[in-house]
Amino acid sequence: xxDVRLVPQLLPDVRRRLDGPRLWxxxxxxxxLVQIERFAKQDDVFVLRYNAKVKFQHDTNEPLREGFDGQGxxxxxxxxxxxxxxxxxxCYVRRVMLHRKDDDEITIxxxxxxPRKFPATQxxxxxxxxxxxxxxxxxxxxxxxxxxxxxSSAEATIFxxxxxxxxxxxxxxx
Numbered sequence: 013x014x015d016v017r018l019v020p021q022l023l024p025d026v027r028r029r030l031d032g033p034r035l036w037x038x039x040x041x042x043x044x045l046v047q048i049e050r051f052a053k054q055d056d057v058f059v060l061r062y063n064a065k066v067k068f069q070h071d072t073n074e075p076l077r078e079g080f081d082g083q084g085x086x087x088x089x090x091x092x093x094x095x096x097x098x099x100x101x102x103c104y105v106r107r108v109m110l111h112r113k114d115d116d117e118i119t120i121x122x123x124x125x126x127p128r129k130f131p132a133t134q135x136x137x138x139x140x141x142x143x144x145x146x147x148x149x150x151x152x153x154x155x156x157x158x159x160x161x162x163x164s165s166a167e168a169t170i171f172x173x174x175x176x177x178x179x180x181x182x183x184x185x186x
Contacts, residue, residue: 037059059139068121071090081110088109118136155180
């Protein structure tokens with residue numbers, strides 16, 4: 013199921029519980045102008061995987077920066093506008109691309125500007141950690157058959173999932 017529909021209720025609840033600014037880290041399904049506007053409220057920051065359905069326009073007044081990550085892969089770092097010209101929610105973002113030869117390019121957008129304060133390699137590492145967690149959740153779901161839950165209450169679901177995470181950690185340890 014697409015979790016985007018949960019964002020309008022989730023963000024205010026999280027903001028009530030945690031003082032800001034907060035960092036929102038999400039996949040490309042959350043990279044649209046409506047969600048970005050929601051994430052950027054109250055001085056919060058975001059790092060999102062770029063969704064090519066949303067047009068990006070390079071700011072020609074800002075230099076395109078290039079470099080390499082620790083594995084020698086090329087990185088491009090640029091600023092520009094997300095959304096088409098004239099769109100009321102068009103926003104200024106930083107776009108960082110990790111060019112990989114044998115795999116898909118990883119492209120993220122963020123409102124964390126300043127390549128010295130927020131190096132592109134660190135932003136990419138942050139996103140890739142999120143991806144590692146996603147892969148772990150997928151493994152747990154498949155290995156323990158969580159497509160079918162044993163309980164129907166929220167507490168039973170949390171218990172089953174927590175127990176499976178515990179077992180997963182034990183398997184990794186062994």
